[in-house]
Amino acid sequence: MTHPAPDNTRERLLIQAELLFSRKGFAAVSVREITSAADTNLAAVNYHFGNKMNLYLSVFKERWVPRAQEIRKFFKNFLSGKNHPDTSDVVRAIATAFLEGTMTDDEQRCQIGLMQRELAHPTEAISIVVDEVLRPMHHDIQKQIRPSFSKKADLEQLTLSIFSIISMILYFEFARPVVSLVMNQEFDSQYKSRVIDHIVSFTMNGINGFKEEKTI
Amino acid sequence: MTHPAPDNTRERLLIQAELLFSRKGFAAVSVREITSAADTNLAAVNYHFGNKMNLYLSVFKERWVPRAQEIRKFFKNFLSGKNHPDTSDVVRAIATAFLEGTMTDDEQRCQIGLMQRELAHPTEAISIVVDEVLRPMHHDIQKQIRPSFSKKADLEQLTLSIFSIISMILYFEFARPVVSLVMNQEFDSQYKSRVIDHIVSFTMNGINGFKEEKTI
DNA sequence: GTCTATAGCAGGATAGAC
DNA sequence: GTCTATCCTGCTATAGAC
Secondary structure, three states: OOOOOOOOHHHHHHHHHHHHHHHHOOOOOOHHHHHHHOOOOOOHHHHHHOOHHHHHHHHHHHHHHHHHHHHHHHHHHHHHOOOOOOHHHHHHHHHHHHHOOOOOHHHHHHHHHHHHHHHHOOOOHHHHHHHHHHHHHHHHHHHHHHHHOOOHHHHHHHHHHHHHHHHHHHHHHHOHHHHHHHHOOOOOOOHHHHHHHHHHHHHHHHHHHHHHHHHO | OOOOOOOOHHHHHHHHHHHHHHHHOOOOOOHHHHHHHOOOOOOHHHHHHOOHHHHHHHHHHHHHHHHHHHHHHHHHHHHHOOOOOOHHHHHHHHHHHHHOOOOOHHHHHHHHHHHHHHHHOOOOHHHHHHHHHHHHHHHHHHHHHHHHOOOHHHHHHHHHHHHHHHHHHHHHHHOHHHHHHHHOOOOOOOHHHHHHHHHHHHHHHHHHHHHHHHHO
16 A cells, blocks of 8 residues: 555565454455455465465565564664673563564554464464564573573573563553553553553562652 | 353353354354354344344453453452452452453453453454453552552553553463463463462562562 | 456345244 | 345455466
8 A cells, every 4th residue: 555565466465465464363354355455466366375374374484584583683782782781671672672673663563463463363373483483582582581590490480571571562562552542541652662661660670660760 | 062052042142152252253253153153043143133243242241241340349359358458469369350260261261362352453342341341440450559659650650560460461361372382381270370470479579579589 | 477257155144934 | 033045245266368
C-alpha cells in the first residue's frame, strides 16, 4: 500500500503477507487479500510458495528471522560499549533492542505481533522461532547476566526472569490499546521509552523499586 | 466430547464454542466444527445466536465474564483473612486467583486463552473484557496496594506494575510449551506453583530478589 | 514469471419440514 | 426447538494461455 513496492513479485508477497498475518492471524487472512495487497494475481502465491502455509513459514524464514538477528546484533552492540555491564544494563539492552532497535514502528509491531501469535497459537513456525532466535537469545542474555548470579541452582530462576522480561515487552507493545483503555489515557510518542524505563525499574527492583527511587 | 453434555442445546453450544475459540481463534473455527462438537445440527448456532460473531460475543458475556467475577471474588476472599495485607500478599493473591483459583485446568486455559487472544487481536469483545473485568480489577488491586505508595505521582507506575504482573500470568500459562522448548525441560504438575512463586518474588524484588533470598 | 479462468470444496447463513 | 436440505459466497489450489 504505502510501500515503494520492489519490482520483485515474490518479495512484495512476503512483505504484504507479513503485514497481514501479523495483524489478523493466519486463518483470518485470505490469499486473495495478500495477492491484491501485493498488487499481483491470485496464482502468484502458489507459484512462488506452493501454498498458503508455506508462504507463512517463508515469512518467518526470510523476514522474521533476519530481523530478529538484527535485534540480536543491536543487543550485542548496545552492550559492547561497556566492559562490565551490570544486570540493569543488560535488561535495558533487551528492552531497547526490541522496542527501539533499528526497525520502524510498523516493522516492530509486525515482528512482535507474529511472535505473540506463534506463542499463543503455535504452528510449525514455532520451532523456527525457538530454535533460531529464542533459545540463542536466551543464551546470550544468560551469559551476560549470569556472572552476577552465584549459585548454579539459580539458573532456572534466571531463565524464568528472562521470560518475565520478554513477557512484559510483548505485552506492553501489543496490548497498548488496552492499556490505554484501562488507564483512560492516550499514549503519545514517548510511550515506548516510558515502557522501557518501567521494565528496567520493575525488573531491577520489582514493584518496590519505584517508591524508593522516587523519594531520593 | 468428553463432556456430560447438558440437555440444553444453547448451553452446549456456548461450552464447545468457548473451548474451540480459545484454542484456535475466531477465524480458524467453523460453525460446523462447533455444532458437531456440541452434538447438534448446523442451524443451531443461527437459531440461538443469530450468527457466528454473536455466539463469540455471547461466550464472553455468559461464560467468560461470570468466571472472571469468580476470580475477582477469589482474590477478595484470599485477602480477607489478613487485616493489613502487604504488597506481596496482594501479588500472590492475584497470581493465585488466576492460576489456582476455582477453575479446572481446562477452564483456566480457556479463560486466559480467550483474554490473550482479545488483547492480541481485539474484536468487539474487548470492551466487555475491559469494562466488566480489567478496569474493575485494576481498581480492586490499586486499592489494596496503594496504601504502600506515598505519592500520587506514582499512580501511573503502580498501574504499569499491575499490567506487568498480568503480562507474566498470561504469558507463563499460555506460552508454557514454548518455555519448555527453550529450557529443554518438561514441566510437571508443580509448574503453576513454581510460576506463582516466581511472579511474586520477581514482582517484589525484581531479578535481584533471588540472589538475596536464596543465600539466606 | 505472470496472468485468467475455473475446478472443487468449505464456509456462513437460511428456508421450511417436523 | 430441532433438524435436513440447500443457497451462495468465498476460499485454496490448479491448469493452461501468454
